[in-house]
Amino acid sequence: MKGRYPGDLIITLVVALPLLAALPRIARQLEWSWAALCGVLAQGSGILALSTFLAAAMLSVRLPGADRWFGGLVRIWAIHRLLGVCAFVLIMVHVIFIALAPLPVSVDASVASLFPPLAQWPLWLGWAGFAVMVVFIAPTFNFFGTLHYQRWKRLHLLSAPALVLGLAHGMVFAPDTTLWWLLGLLALAAIIWRKGLSPFLARKPYRVDSVDFLARDVVELNLLPEGNGIAWQPGQFVYLTPMESSLAAGYREEHPYTIASSPGDRFMRIGIKGIGDATEALLDIKPGARVRVEGPYGTFLNEPGIHSRQLWIGGGIGITPFVSGAREWRDGHPTATDVALVYLANRPERAYYLDEMSAIADASDGIEVFAHYSSTEGVLTQDYLQAQCPDFREREVYLCGPLGMIRHVEALLLRAGVPRQRIHTEAFDFL
């Protein structure tokens, strides 16, 4: 979530504008009485909850290329999730202040203000929206245990009716609904694009040309576009949707994968490790199979204005963005001038891209490759980095791999004195 991006201003505006617009009206009601204060806070939190919810919905649009404005899709999802939490908490704050306002009169009055007669339907619209929100947000935050990814995704569609209910609830009480209409339509357009239109308009048809087996559970798919393909930068990722009903799982389900080929390659190469139903099914995909590709997304390895001396640390299948970067090096168009790549693997046979990476390093100036095997050398240490890459503290550091590895290495780097803003990570933990 670090850094500043132009998109942050848009998010801030969407979140703050409705409250700013309502501020003069709310300020007029302000006086030093319990009921008035609670009323003002209830209105303020309600307005902020709705605008935050709308901003979160807008961020779900996932337009290829536009994510760069927000620091990449991974950062967008992190903000989306944060806004979701804020909206959820603000709604509860809003309800509590409504209940608190009449509390000095009596508890009955307080309960009556929360649960009025059904004739006051706008209030019940708010309750209905909140109830739907609890249903779709609970699995996101693991309230009642984790849920299967695809089922979670389907459940998350309930955000659309929750949004409409919340919007209707808020607009009944708003004296001027123009801004709500505008933001509401933008948010709904984002959801409609993502769920209704993008599967047909944004996904490009590709064909599996060949499949390279790298390890028992790892393949690299070599894809060719059937028509206009997409252009990418090293470190970017795409959403891949298999269109083969013969697959054991994952038919027509999209999942994110990092592109492993150089931007100049006519093949889009994607390294896949079988870690779930859908990825395991992809290990058996045959040449000629059709897939759809949407993207590219992300700014990992290709953020503008970045230091040209870099340290890449990749673990497991998280090596793929660096494979793309190294292959670009081989093609003679490197974005950095001096790169040290530390390849983390359990043992030599699990370093499935190492031979190719070493060959590129041998043939090129400015790129070095080190392999670190945890089965013989234990976890990565500061001493190891110091020995292989003595100037690692001055480099821009890129980390990609399993969450546990990222946490360990990030903590190690911070302890070693690498500034936080120079550590870049990419983990698909909730895409």
Next chain:
Amino acid sequence: MSASRIAYTAFVAFLSVVATLLVVSLVSEDDAYVPPEKKGPNEGRAVFTLDEVREHDHAESCWKVIDGVVYDVTDYIPRHPSDEDAFLRWCGREATQAWSGHSARAESMLRDYRIGALAGHEPKEEPPAETEPAISTETLTGAAEALTRRQGSVLLSLGSGEYLDGVYRGNFIDRGHIQVSIQFRLEDGKLHDLGYRHLYYRDVDYLKLDDDEPLQAVMRQHEQILSQLEGQPLTDIFRLYRPAEVVDDIDGYSGATLRGAKILHAIRDGLNRGVYSW
């Protein structure tokens, strides 16, 4: 603390608060409405003599008489913005003169400290509405003629916007019957969604009249009153002292029984009760 933990904790706390409110509301047997006014040792006492007031002339107990109303402003002393000596000088005394010039906002705050009336200044009971002649433009005084919205603010003893936004309900009760029950919504000091919940006079329930009943004309006039007020500033209710301005036909069969003042009073009753719901 992770976002998930925060969301979950907030959700559990939220459910606990709402459940507590519900349970307390359900188990409390006392349904009696507790008025929000402060209850002091003089609760129930409505009339004080000037001698009694004089005993409260110090910072520990400071009463003041303003326009015949007795206020116990002791609790307000630490909050008073100006010089404390000047404020205390008027304790236990008739302080109308010192009070003059305060804002409408100050007026509204003062009401919270009211404890009763000065002997000889008790509120008088209004004469029964039914004995009044039908209101016509001729009976209005010159002062009422000059009623403007600005003066309406004064009559409400408030600046516009002093009442909270929300839905209000009020009644006009006379001769043992609820004659007018009204509901309306205030927003930015403007009236919206006015509607009768009850309209009754001399054994006739006007809300249950058949379409062909001759008294429908009265009902229509009452509806016109509400449609005239829709979207108007609250101060416009004072136009109801002159209903001829707000309805089409005040003469004839129905004219004698249309009293805008009843509706006006039902609205003011609603305002006095405070917000019914948000």
